[in-house]
Amino acid sequence: MDNLYSDKIMEHFRNPKNLGEIEDADGVGTVGNPNCGDVMKMYIKIKNDKIADIKFQTLGCGAAIASSSIATELVKGKSLDEALKLSSREIAEQMGKFPPAKYHCSVLAEEGIKKAIEDYRSKKK
Amino acid sequence: MKKIYLDHAATTPVDPEVIKAMLPYFSSKFGNASSVYSFGQEARAAVDSARHKIARFLNCKSTEIVFTSGGSESDNLAIKGVIDASEIKKPHVITSAFEHHAVLDTIKELERDGRIQATYIKPNRDGVIKVADIERAIRKNTVLVSIMYVNNEIGTVQPIREIGKMIERANTRRIMNHELGIMNKTHNSELKLHNSEKNAGRIFFHTDAVQAAEYFDMNVDYLHVDLLTMTAHKIYGPKGIGLLYIRSGVPIKHQIVGGGQEYKKRAGTENVAGIVGMAKAIEIIQNPKSEYRNPKQKESNPKHEIRKLREKLINGLLKIPNSRLNGSREYRSPSNVNISFMNAEGESILLNLDMEGIAASTGSACTSGSLEPSHVLLSMGRTPEECHGSVRFTLGHETTEEEIDKVLEVLPLIIEKLRRMSPFK
Numbered sequence: 001m002d003n004l005y006s007d008k009i010m011e012h013f014r015n016p017k018n019l020g021e022i023e024d025a026d027g028v029g030t031v032g033n034p035n036c037g038d039v040m041k042m043y044i045k046i047k048n049d050k051i052a053d054i055k056f057q058t059l060g061c062g063a064a065i066a067s068s069s070i071a072t073e074l075v076k077g078k079s080l081d082e083a084l085k086l087s088s089r090e091i092a093e094q095m096g097k098f099p100p101a102k103y104h105c106s107v108l109a110e111e112g113i114k115k116a117i118e119d120y121r122s123k124k125k
Numbered sequence: 126m127k128k129i130y131l132d133h134a135a136t137t138p139v140d141p142e143v144i145k146a147m148l149p150y151f152s153s154k155f156g157n158a159s160s161v162y163s164f165g166q167e168a169r170a171a172v173d174s175a176r177h178k179i180a181r182f183l184n185c186k187s188t189e190i191v192f193t194s195g196g197s198e199s200d201n202l203a204i205k206g207v208i209d210a211s212e213i214k215k216p217h218v219i220t221s222a223f224e225h226h227a228v229l230d231t232i233k234e235l236e237r238d239g240r241i242q243a244t245y246i247k248p249n250r251d252g253v254i255k256v257a258d259i260e261r262a263i264r265k266n267t268v269l270v271s272i273m274y275v276n277n278e279i280g281t282v283q284p285i286r287e288i289g290k291m292i293e294r295a296n297t298r299r300i301m302n303h304e305l306g307i308m309n310k311t312h313n314s315e316l317k318l319h320n321s322e323k324n325a326g327r328i329f330f331h332t333d334a335v336q337a338a339e340y341f342d343m344n345v346d347y348l349h350v351d352l353l354t355m356t357a358h359k360i361y362g363p364k365g366i367g368l369l370y371i372r373s374g375v376p377i378k379h380q381i382v383g384g385g386q387e388y389k390k391r392a393g394t395e396n397v398a399g400i401v402g403m404a405k406a407i408e409i410i411q412n413p414k415s416e417y418r419n420p421k422q423k424e425s426n427p428k429h430e431i432r433k434l435r436e437k438l439i440n441g442l443l444k445i446p447n448s449r450l451n452g453s454r455e456y457r458s459p460s461n462v463n464i465s466f467m468n469a470e471g472e473s474i475l476l477n478l479d480m481e482g483i484a485a486s487t488g489s490a491c492t493s494g495s496l497e498p499s500h501v502l503l504s505m506g507r508t509p510e511e512c513h514g515s516v517r518f519t520l521g522h523e524t525t526e527e528e529i530d531k532v533l534e535v536l537p538l539i540i541e542k543l544r545r546m547s548p549f550k
Binding site for chain 2: 010013014016019030034035036037038039040041057058059060061062063064065101102
């Protein structure tokens with residue numbers, strides 16, 4: 001399987017960062033669906049318009065789990081506006097080598113974070 | 126870490142005896158079997174002797190065996206060959222919805238090109254095709270039925286002999302109707318042409334027996350088949366060599382041209398070493414003494430032993446909550462285990478198993494390349510979620526009870542870990 005994924009992906013797959021659930025989350029975003037095989041759920045805790053804490057739960061392949069883990073690391077501590085700028089391309093670059101067919105995993109991670117922020121902002125209104 | 130290989134339906138290690146038999150045909154007896162001098166004649170003799178041995182295994186004539194590059198080529202030759210040789214304008218083909226892609230995609234392509242009509246028979250929930258469903262699908266222009274012997278993903282065994290006999294009865298009826306039609310015409314010249322006169326002649330029956338060769342009866346007369354696909358690398362032989370059995374009198378158009386080899390049905394210099402290796406592999410699985418001998422030269426592993434290990438693995442894995450066996454337990458290859466785990470994704474399961482040194486396979490979309498879940502599991506009514514969480518283990522000669530115990534020790538923990546990571550509870 002070493003030829004399939006980069007060492008970084010395998011490391012995040014083995015020991016995912018920010019895995020779990022935030023019970024009193026300020027925003028939650030669920031993307032994907034069980035039909036296509038990948039479902040990501042992002043939980044965020046906001047302090048002073050910054051992502052103070054972020055956690056994820058993912059049902060999916062190695063690339064889906066690793067992209068969730070990598071994306072949460074990239075936005076943790078960032079302001080909401082900065083976090084919204086995170087693109088799937090940046091996540092994919094951070095992941096390193098993976099099969100091109102798995103690019104949608106990085107898209108899911110981007111969308112999951114955006115959806116959680118939208119959820120937080122819509123609740124605040 | 127000790128590696129545990131449980132993917133024998135993908136491919137098998139080459140038996141050391143097979144390698145030994147093949148070796149002389151690379152460098153010392155390297156001749157072209159078509160050459161008249163002694164180098165060539167050595168190669169010719171080896172090919173002839175191998176063909177003879179394999180013919181005995183299949184209970185057919187040597188001239189009915191065409192060597193190919195493997196299962197996919199044999200399936201292509203069987204289907205395209207029969208269609209190309211058919212005299213009717215738009216022939217009809219019946220197959221199952223859960224064939225190997227070498228059969229399914231060949232038929233779909235011919236259908237897309239407007240060259241044939243096709244019917245895809247769905248298996249029942251246990252992954253078995255009903256003979257009556259095929260019988261009902263037969264039309265006047267049906268020329269070919271192609272049904273696999275043992276399904277490669279779920280290991281279910283199809284009623285090939287019963288389908289073969291049913292097709293023979295249908296063929297007899299066609300001939301009788303045809304003769305009746307001619308008689309009617311002679312009695313009354315104004316009588317309209319009987320429909321059966323426009324029928325397609327015989328229906329030919331092809332089976333892809335790639336996964337069956339080791340454990341099931343391969344006698345082509347017993348099976349009542351006209352065409353049969355086999356490959357060497359699933360039975361401890363080399364990759365790149367297979368065959369198509371073509372019953373005498375079955376019209377077939379060659380797909381590869383450029384030489385008179387294989388009775389003009391498949392051009393190309395004979396893969397002498399491969400052919401010799403395939404014959405040796407067949408000899409080993411046939412011989413009761415050497416049968417199921419362990420390639421690692423450990424203790425023997427007879428068929429019933431493999432079945433026992435399979436049962437142990439199935440029983441153990443079904444103890445994991447929300448798990449389900451895919452495919453009939455009764456009509457099943459002794460080597461196949463295929464189980465779905467809800468809320469755990471197949472590729473993630475495989476990656477975790479790989480970290481423990483265990484090699485298996487999955488029907489999840491994530492490993493298919495096309496991102497489509499297993500067409501086999503979908504055809505028998507499984508949900509996409511069940512496909513994504515499916516894992517296939519296929520046991521072989523060298524599989525030991527300790528290896529099965531290791532899977533039963535680590536897989537429940539892997540499933541538990543992945544379910545904890547999932548947003549679903």
